[in-house]
Amino acid sequence: MQYLISHADGVHTVESGYGRPQLAAVHLVVHDGRAAVVDTGSNAAVPRVLGALAALGVAPEAVEWVMLTHIHLDHAGGAGSLMCALPEAKLLVHPRGVRHMIDPARLWEGTAAVYGAERAFELYGHLVPVPAERIVAATDGLEFELARRCFRVFDTPGHALHHICIWDAGAQAFFTGDAFGLSYRELDVDGRAFVVPTTTPTQFDPEAMHASIDRLLAMRPQAMYLTHYGRVVDVERLGADLHRLIDTMVAVARAARGDGLARHVEILAGLEQVMREEAARQNWALDEEQALELLRMDLELNAQGLGIWLDRPGAAVERA
Secondary structure, rough: OOOEOOHHHHHEEOOOOOOOOOEEEEEEEEEOEEEEEOOOOHHHHHHHHHHHHHHHHOOOHEEEEEEEOOOOHHHHHOOOHHHHHHOEEEEEEEEHHHHHHHHOOHHHHHHHHHOOHHHHHHHOOOOOOOHHHHHHEEEOOOOEEEEOOOEEEEEEOOOOOOEEEEEEEOEEEEEEEOOOOEOOOHHHHOOOOEEOOOOOOOOHHHHHHHHHHHHHHHOOEEEEOOOOEEEEHHHHHHHHHEEEEEEEEHHHHOOOOHHHHHHHHHHHHHHHHHHHHHHHHHOOOOOOHHHHHHHHHHHHHHHHHHHHHOOOOOOOOOOO
């Protein structure tokens, strides 16, 4: 199965089919014949997830958990549809996300406002509600099991207030959603991955993001499983890169002049220059212009998020 990658620790990466290849992953944990799903992708990913489970010999009734790192629709848009196909599963989601899974109307309205209703439907399809009795609120420190394999919830704001990471004691690894950045696998050099922070709208908070990354690193994980994209190791190096790049991006935003479109254009140009310098620093597999083309959409979103953050009270205060 070309969209399924299996790892030695019982974790499997499913290419969700969202956007381009290697953009968004759904992760499966299979242990003693039982399974958990981490993030769901959009509705279009549901057949792939079910196909991957079948290829791994896991019946739908053997899936105990569907875990959402947060409720942005590239991570959670297919949750309701997938839960319909997994009759015994519980949905784990940040307490702030519970009501949106029960009634996704506001999630849809926000997405349609950004993309337009027609494009939003093309991307995500119809959002299916999840019955309240099937939802577990993922409070910080919550511990739970999959066939005696232990997991723990870490509340990790910075990208979003409704973001969690999930510690898998069996793999000694985290499922990080967007909290540990984005890894563009086209940039890998001889298997060496790189990460870029995501400052996308509307809840970016650099201090919270720094603190969340440090919290993850304190567990000394052997690997991180990123929704965007896949398994990365050498996490101390990647964590240091994230800290450095967060501070650099924030400095770019603070240095921008004016407001509105003029400020946005200046922030975006500054982020592009940061990525040019990063391409040279890291010797990425793509050349500078190819890398910028790959990053273009996310740089636009990052610039938007930095602008929204700048307009919050206290954003002008330097990091201690």
